Amino acid sequence: MTERLVVIGNGMASLRFLERLTEAAPGRFDVTCVGAEPVAAYNRVLLSSLLGGEVDEAACTFRGLDWYAEHGITLVTGAPATAIDTAERIVRVGEGLVLPYDKLVLAVGSVPIRLPKPGMDLPGVITFRDLADVAAIRRAAVTGAKAIVIGGGLLGLEAAVGLARLGVETTLLHVMDRLMERQLDHAAAALVREAMEARGVRVMLQADTAAVEGDGKVERLILANGTILPADLVVMSVGVRPSTALAASAGLAVGRGIRVDDTMATSVPGIYALGECAEHRGQTYGLVEPAYEQAEVLARHLCGVEAAYAGTSLATSLKVSGLPVFSAGAVDVPEGAEAVTWSDPASGLYRKLVIDGDRLIGAVFVGDVAEQGWCKTLIRTGDTLGPDDRDDLMFGRPVSPEIPAPQPLAA
Structure with missing residues (x-):
């Protein structure tokens, strides 16, 4: 029989999970996805561009409603999940909808923090x-x-x-x-x-x-x-807090987030969590990259393929007012490590490498982030730096001059 899979949350993590699941095992699950917002998943990374008028709302859309229908996914929008009954294996949604499940995925994201100061409830x-x-x-x-x-x-x-x-x-x-x-x-x-x-x-x-x-x-x-x-x-905009209320009321183990193991399984059999709401090995993440990695792992696991999430080495790459910025690993220099820096404030350029022995453990680039991919790989793998790597990471790899093609001999 087809397993009934209910996904609570229709954000970026949820959509990536559904994409990978339907690619790996089309038709294996009877999928219902429930989202509290009135629209399907969209690109939150573009919200500032939308606010500033650089893009319109259509540019933020990932998948049209037809994609969900074509992949056999029942999408329920504008209806928050209100309760989970783990004994009966049902989810209560909105004002009376009841969804039975065999497997349940919580991708409920996080909630914005409001400072506990007077006046924070005023209109405006x-x-x-x-x-x-x-x-x-x-x-x-x-x-x-x-x-x-x-x-x-x-x-x-x-x-x-x-x-x-x-x-x-x-x-x-x-x-x-x-x-x-x-x-x-x-x-x-x-x-x-x-x-x-x-x-x-x-x-x-x-x-x-x-x-x-x-x-x-x-x-x-x-x-x-x-x-x-x-x-x-x-x-x-003082931060976010993992959304745990629904999970806690259902008896799932909760710390800072909904606690999960390396397969993204919670403390209750058949229930999983991923994205900003999940706490893995004591760590919660508020970035897209970890959520996508978790989605890949969970999709593989539910399809019977061995997969485990080991955590994400955090990196940030963005543009601030058109200025490229990259940061990964250690920002401050721990005891025993060293910092190699290069700065050209007039040009808005800055690079800092944090090196421990012969390994790169952190990097901060502003203005020119061409080597960011290499830095992320070195920090993540812990590979040893070669004799020229420091210079190449700081100033870029040298470009080999083009060798002119041989000319035919004159007659």
Whole structure:
């Protein structure tokens, strides 16, 4: 008999899993996919470009509804799963839909964090996480509006750049002493800050938000040092938390995320989890690459092919205001290791290699990221650096001159 497979969540991780599963074993499972959002899976990576008007919503779409139908997948949108009964093996969805399952996959993602400060529930305080958030931000970003983005991580930078593209007066607040402190050292972060400011984003570091105030809507933001910043819109981008409530209520083991083993199996037989909601070996991930690797492993496992997820060596590659940035492995230099750096601030170029003995354990590039793939491979595999590798990683591999083709002898 065909096994009934229910997938809760229709984000990027869920779609990659469904793609790999239907490629490997078409027709093996009777698949139903449930998504809380009213549309099918889309590219969240493009949300800042959508916010800034660089792309339209159609450009963010991965698969049309016809793809799900052609692959025998029943897609339910706009209906969040509300309960899982592990004894009866059913999922309750929306206002009365009941889905029986033989196998269940949780790909429920994460929820945005709101600072526990006064005024965070005022109209005009918006998170930056999905299409609905983008639409709400665009509605509030009217001519003459003043916007404040809280959070100097990747999503915060993207939100600020998107708002600046709309012509909105934008201030970015970050409580730490540098932007993207998990991915960048001080020198690299300074270049990113310059790029942000060149695009019209005011950056304030070590800026601790105390409260948001206003009469029925956002009017100002108060910093811990007493500074008052006028605001019509506050975008909250201070991180995400794995979505675990549904799993916890069903009795699954939960820590920071839904705990899974190397096959992405949870503590309850027949139930799996992947993506931002999953906790593997004590680690949760908020990036696309680990979610895709987990999706590959789970698809293979459910098709009876031996597969195991061993964790992901994190790397970040992006463009901040048009400035290419790459970071992988160690950013700060651990004891016993060394840093090799090259900097040309006037050109917006910076490279840092973190080397432990004869192995590359970290890299930060700004402005020119041509060697990023090589760096990721070296960090992931732990391969020994060759005698010329340091120079080649720092300055690029030398290009061999073209040898002219032999000319025919004159008659």
